[in-house]
Amino acid sequence: xxxxxxxxxxxxxxxxxxxxxxxxxxxxxxxxxxxxxxxxxxxxxxxxxxxxxxxxxxxxxxxxxxxxxxxxxxxxxxxxxxxxxxxxxxxxxxxxxxxxxxxxxxxxxxxxxxxxxxxxxxxxxxxxxxxxxxxxxxxxxxxxxxxxxxxxxxxxxxxxxxxxxxxxxxxxxxxxxxxxxxxxxxxxxxxxxxxxxxxxxxxxx
Numbered sequence: 001x002x003x004x005x006x007x008x009x010x011x012x013x014x015x016x017x018x019x020x021x022x023x024x025x026x027x028x029x030x031x032x033x034x035x036x037x038x039x040x041x042x043x044x045x046x047x048x049x050x051x052x053x054x055x056x057x058x059x060x061x062x063x064x065x066x067x068x069x070x071x072x073x074x075x076x077x078x079x080x081x082x083x084x085x086x087x088x089x090x091x092x093x094x095x096x097x098x099x100x101x102x103x104x105x106x107x108x109x110x111x112x113x114x115x116x117x118x119x120x121x122x123x124x125x126x127x128x129x130x131x132x133x134x135x136x137x138x139x140x141x142x143x144x145x146x147x148x149x150x151x152x153x154x155x156x157x158x159x160x161x162x163x164x165x166x167x168x169x170x171x172x173x174x175x176x177x178x179x180x181x182x183x184x185x186x187x188x189x190x191x192x193x194x195x196x197x198x199x200x201x202x203x204x205x
Contacts, residue, residue, distance in 0.1 A: 110156035
């Protein structure tokens, strides 16, 4: 189904998208784009021609299997769209037991060492939040391994000529998508339910 948005939204600063195809639109003042990948995901984002240049991108992942280079979800990171050129902050949240950084996201953030340089040339802030509970049949990396993974991403970017991050954090939350809770939401509830770890602590500038 085609997007129902008007072609021009000159005053819009935030845009949240879940399931719709995104047609080209003009959003000159857009500062923040939020994309939610649900279990019944059907979105196909034509970012290359969308006209969007957000400074902040938030990605909420409810199903890792949909973030695949051969799937519609993978297109969010597989594209070489200009949309990535202005991004300064990237915030990833996983709401599933086996949440992990898929290979397509890792390649986008750090390159692959041979054929692809990292994307997000202006990126200085990266945060990743994982579901705190784990599936005992599929053990995930330890908290320190999560920290080391993000530090490795930064080091690979620095080696490729990009600046180091000024904010690099990993967190663990209890799985509720606060947008769907029937309580007043002031923007801080998810923060209060998250254990954060600053990956840059103790790292020399």
